[in-house]
């Protein structure tokens with residue numbers, strides 16, 4: 429016997445490893461359970477007779493193990509109240525882990541740090557009913573291990589229809605790969621590129637450092653493209669880079685939409701050099717003017733990998749994203765993803781599929797679009813005549829241009845107003861050849877509805 433289950437009201441797994449002798453093994457297993465907290469302080473242990481019967485060992489062996497642990501102070505034995513786990517056996521809390529830098533944990537009462545939707549807007553009731561329907565209808569095999577690295581077919585089917593309709597993406601359920609958000613997909617593609625011996629890829633001169641760093645850790649050097657009011661300067665692409673990462677619908681963070689001429693230029697580059705375009709469509713659902721900006725992928729589905737995420741439209745905590753992969757790349761993506769790299773829970777995938785096909789996703793996006801549009805209009809109105817606001821046609825953030833040389837002091841004065849906000853320079857690629865620009869990137873989607881008005885007030889007070 430090497431391990432067994434004992435019934436302490438609840439089951440407790442005891443590892444009675446062979447070779448130590450039964451008594452020593454049981455003593456150590458109980459000591460470990462008390463020390464680690466698996467047996468909470470105060471827990472009443474079964475009588476030596478019933479534990480012995482549970483484990484199929486002699487009653488004396490259990491009684492001796494109990495006596496030893498009482499002597500050591502792990503257990504207490506009192507007439508009438510039996511043998512219990514001693515109070516002092518409560519495990520010590522591990523030292524607090526180093527804090528991860530994250531906007532929500534910065535300590536300021538108000539935050540306009542971009543990157544998050546209004547978490548209070550998560551459609552709890554609609555998600556719950558979609559989850560209930562999805563769970564009711566789920567086939568039994570959905571609860572098992574999946575052999576398909578692409579993820580649940582129901583969600584791939586639902587996304588195919590949605591992406592074609594709403595974003596102009598040429599999708600096919602067979603070429604959709606579900607991932608744990610955009611960063612997961614980007615990491616997989618970086619490994620595919622490295623396996624193809626690509627060493628360098630282009631990124632936008634203003635972009636998220638976590639994405640840049642992820643590529644660098646995967647062994648890819650990043651070469652920054654210029655960024656201006658027309659988006660990334662795709663005419664700067666050369667044969668020296670094997671891929672480019674772009675945010676064509678709404679450049680992050682400057683907010684420009686990539687112009688048709690620049691879209692054509694990037695597709696031409698991909699065709700002539702064999703390069704790959706990674707399209708990050710992180711907030712494509714939130715467009716406020718009448719001119720829809722479709723996905724670049726529609727121009728050349730053989731050379732553009734379309735990457736979408738639920739992080740802006742629903743919530744980053746879901747960790748759900750998807751990529752539409754060109755036919756020639758699918759096997760490589762799946763090989764890298766492998767069986768060890770399973771994605772989000774099948775139940776969440778089924779719930780999102782149900783959420784989309786029932787129309788709840790469209791209703792939610794429409795509702796949030798109105799909410800964000802209202803905030804954007806209030807932001808623009810509150811700052812009229814004080815600073816220029818740009819990048820406002822879409823998304824959940826805007827750029828406020830500041831007088832030259834004042835960015836740092838404005839970020840500092842926002843901190844005095846108890847407001848966390850980021851300067852544009854935080855997003856600048858260290859190697860970028862960009863004109864100096866002092867600005868704030870204001871994530872007006874971030875605050876809750878109740879915090880919005882005081883947050884706007886704090887921003888207004890912080891500006892010169």
Ligand SMILES: Cc1ncc(COP(=O)(O)O)c(C=O)c1O
Pocket residue numbers: 542543544608609610611612636675680708710736737738739744748749
């Ligand atoms: C530019 C950009 N891309 C992608 C994402 C989404 O990342 P993920 O899906 O990993 O949450 C974000 C979220 O903030 C973003 O700002």
